[in-house]
Amino acid sequence: MTITRDEVAHLARLARLALDETELDHLSGQLDVILNSVARVREVAAADIPPTSHAVPLTNVFRPDALRPSLAREEVLAMAPAAEEGRFRVPRILDEV
Amino acid sequence: MTLLADFTDAVARYEAVIGLETHVELGTTSKMFCGCATEFGAPPNTQVCPTCLGLPGSLPVINENAILFAVRIGLALHSSIADWCRFARKNYFYPDMPKNFQISQYDEPLCVGGHLDVEVDGQTHRVGITRVHLEEDTGKSLHVGGATGRIHGATHSLVDYNRAGIPLVEIVTEPEIRSPEVARAYVVELRELMVALGVSDARMEQGSLRCDANVSLRQHGESRLGTRSETKNLNSLRSVERAVRYEISRQAARLDAGGRVVQETRHYDEGTGTTSGGRTKEESTDYRYFPEPDLTPLALSADYVAAVRYDLPELPAQRRARMAEKFGFSPLDLEQMRNGGVLDRVEETIAAGAPPAEARAWWLNDLARRAAEAGREPAELAITGPDVARVIGMVAAGTLTSALARQVVDGVLAGEGPPDEVVATRGLAVVRDESALGAAVDEAIAANPDVADKVRGGKLPAVGALVGAVMKATKGQADAQAVRALLLERLGQG
Numbered sequence: 001m002t003i004t005r006d007e008v009a010h011l012a013r014l015a016r017l018a019l020d021e022t023e024l025d026h027l028s029g030q031l032d033v034i035l036n037s038v039a040r041v042r043e044v045a046a047a048d049i050p051p052t053s054h055a056v057p058l059t060n061v062f063r064p065d066a067l068r069p070s071l072a073r074e075e076v077l078a079m080a081p082a083a084e085e086g087r088f089r090v091p092r093i094l095d096e097v
Numbered sequence: 098m099t100l101l102a103d104f105t106d107a108v109a110r111y112e113a114v115i116g117l118e119t120h121v122e123l124g125t126t127s128k129m130f131c132g133c134a135t136e137f138g139a140p141p142n143t144q145v146c147p148t149c150l151g152l153p154g155s156l157p158v159i160n161e162n163a164i165l166f167a168v169r170i171g172l173a174l175h176s177s178i179a180d181w182c183r184f185a186r187k188n189y190f191y192p193d194m195p196k197n198f199q200i201s202q203y204d205e206p207l208c209v210g211g212h213l214d215v216e217v218d219g220q221t222h223r224v225g226i227t228r229v230h231l232e233e234d235t236g237k238s239l240h241v242g243g244a245t246g247r248i249h250g251a252t253h254s255l256v257d258y259n260r261a262g263i264p265l266v267e268i269v270t271e272p273e274i275r276s277p278e279v280a281r282a283y284v285v286e287l288r289e290l291m292v293a294l295g296v297s298d299a300r301m302e303q304g305s306l307r308c309d310a311n312v313s314l315r316q317h318g319e320s321r322l323g324t325r326s327e328t329k330n331l332n333s334l335r336s337v338e339r340a341v342r343y344e345i346s347r348q349a350a351r352l353d354a355g356g357r358v359v360q361e362t363r364h365y366d367e368g369t370g371t372t373s374g375g376r377t378k379e380e381s382t383d384y385r386y387f388p389e390p391d392l393t394p395l396a397l398s399a400d401y402v403a404a405v406r407y408d409l410p411e412l413p414a415q416r417r418a419r420m421a422e423k424f425g426f427s428p429l430d431l432e433q434m435r436n437g438g439v440l441d442r443v444e445e446t447i448a449a450g451a452p453p454a455e456a457r458a459w460w461l462n463d464l465a466r467r468a469a470e471a472g473r474e475p476a477e478l479a480i481t482g483p484d485v486a487r488v489i490g491m492v493a494a495g496t497l498t499s500a501l502a503r504q505v506v507d508g509v510l511a512g513e514g515p516p517d518e519v520v521a522t523r524g525l526a527v528v529r530d531e532s533a534l535g536a537a538v539d540e541a542i543a544a545n546p547d548v549a550d551k552v553r554g555g556k557l558p559a560v561g562a563l564v565g566a567v568m569k570a571t572k573g574q575a576d577a578q579a580v581r582a583l584l585l586e587r588l589g590q591g
Contacts, residue, residue, distance in 0.1 A: 007366075008313065011385075014188075014383055014425040016190055017141055020277065021430055022554035032418075038557060053183060053205050053390070053394075054388070054390065054393065054394065055578075056393075058393045059393050059394050059395065059396040060157060060393065060395060060396055060397070061159065061392075061393040062158070062159050062160070062161035063132075063159065063160060063161065064161060064434065065127050065160050065161060065162035066132060066182050067126060067132050067134055067161075067388075068127070068131070068132025068133070068146070069128050069132075069146075070143060070144050070145055070146050071145060071146055071147070071150075073140070073141075073142050073143050076142050076145055076150070076258075077142065079152075083441065084258070084276045085140040085141070085239075085255055086140060086254055086258040087141045087142060087239065087255035087257050088142070088192070088255065088257075088258070089253055089255055089256075090192040090254050090255075090256055091251060091253055091254075092251060092252060092253055092254070093191070093192060093238070093248055093251070093254055094242075094248055094249060094251075
């Protein structure tokens with residue numbers, strides 16, 4: 001086992017995913033297979049081959065420090081589930097976990 | 098009720114180990130990854146776009162000035178600049194980040210190592226810098242329904258995303274600070290450095306410089322670190338010092354009672370000067386950092402870094418050393434001028450020709466007092482360094498007495514124009530006209546025959562009353578020394 005059922009449950013909680021017991025069993029098994037497959041790459045990756053984080057070999061892509069128009073506030077708040085005083089209204093933050 | 102140990106006792110028994118994490122909002126025109134404005138105080142949610150709101154399909158692009166500013170900071174702190182580093186996603190669910198992750202740097206910070214020297218009571222303390230990394234600021238939450246806007250007990254929160262995505266630099270010190278005073282002095286020095294570098298206005302009251310303090314205690318001589326608390330929300334220099342003092346007293350009382358310090362995030366209450374516990378700290382693995390796939394890695398060339406280094410302005414410490422050497426200021430003089438925020442003004446005054454000691458005295462005494470009366474900073478007064486130098490020059494030339502000089506300053510501050518204009522319109526020049534002065538002297542002698550007789554009889558101190566009469570008659574525009582000499586001459590005592 002490269003990942004335990006408890007770890008999957010923990011990850012699910014961090015990702016705010018409500019998984020029931022059956023789903024946890026199912027996903028734990030699947031993730032284990034995936035991780036084992038990825039682990040096989042490690043067997044061929046030599047120390048002088050750095051891990052790839054970006055598929056395109058580009059660096060230093062910058063933009064000039066210039067203003068561009070922002071969205072209109074009505075448009076922004078129209079996307080909010082609730083708004084008040086020009087702000088996004090969100091449920092109580094603490095005690096939610 | 099939180100038990101507190103006496104602070105002096107606490108530091109006699111334990112060594113305090115303090116590390117600071119300072120967040121500085123960079124003063125770029127646009128945000129870190131999009132073209133939204135960074136203006137402080139704009140109406141909520143008017144400086145947001147699909148990128149900083151994390152809408153699907155939007156892509157971040159790095160602001161070149163954010164990189165430039167961060168490199169300036171790193172070089173000024175003697176850090177080494179990474180020739181290769183990446184941004185990382187810090188994943189967490191909290192409404193202050195609409196994307197549900199913050200773009201930050203994790204194991205590959207832009208700047209590594211370095212130090213900042215800070216001075217307290219003439220002693221230099223070198224504070225090691227662990228790292229300086231770039232990230233984006235979060236939105237600002239307003240907590241409703243709880244006590245005094247705190248998140249605890251709030252029924253709901255209102256979020257403004259104008260701040261979300263503003264470039265932020267996090268500067269982390271080594272746990273090398275040993276006292277609340279040095280902690281405060283570090284923030285003072287860092288703030289001055291940010292302003293001198295032109296990378297941030299570093300205004301704590303507006304949140305563009307914010308500080309968290311990691312504090313732990315250990316027995317003197319112990320090399321292992323104790324368990325630390327991390328106090329957030331330190332929004333003024335006073336808060337930094339008070340919060341650290343409070344934590345030292347609190348932790349000492351716990352350890353004295355045989356208890357343990359809990360590793361946690363604590364919230365500082367500026368009103369009461371106390372800290373209170375909050376959430377216990379997440380494991381950093383819970384943030385599930387991974388390299389940000391939407392941004393290319395940074396690979397700054399040695400040439401780029403050298404060019405930024407070449408363009409660095411004079412740094413505050415270098416400037417103080419120069420002012421000490423060139424103008425003869427003592428460390429205490431410099432500390433007073435720094436604390437008074439008048440270094441720039443004093444230097445301008447000297448540059449306009451005033452002797453350093455007088456320039457310093459004017460700004461630290463007379464002008465500081467007037468600023469205090471007006472509830473402002475001396476540097477905000479409506480008088481320039483050259484104005485002050487001109488007034489000092491006129492006193493030295495004898496065309497103004499110090500009393501008249503103060504009236505001239507009044508006039509300049511009241512918006513009546515530069516010193517020469519105030520002198521002309523208020524008619525404030527010293528009366529040099531010998532005949533006018535002679536007439537006033539004769540009048541004073543005639544009006545006070547008794548006093549005059551005493552002086553004639555050899556009681557020289559009595560002349561003071563006559564000097565006073567002449568000064569009154571000339572509305573303070575005569576030179577008291579000259580008046581005294583003239584009186585004594587007329588009364589046969591010259």
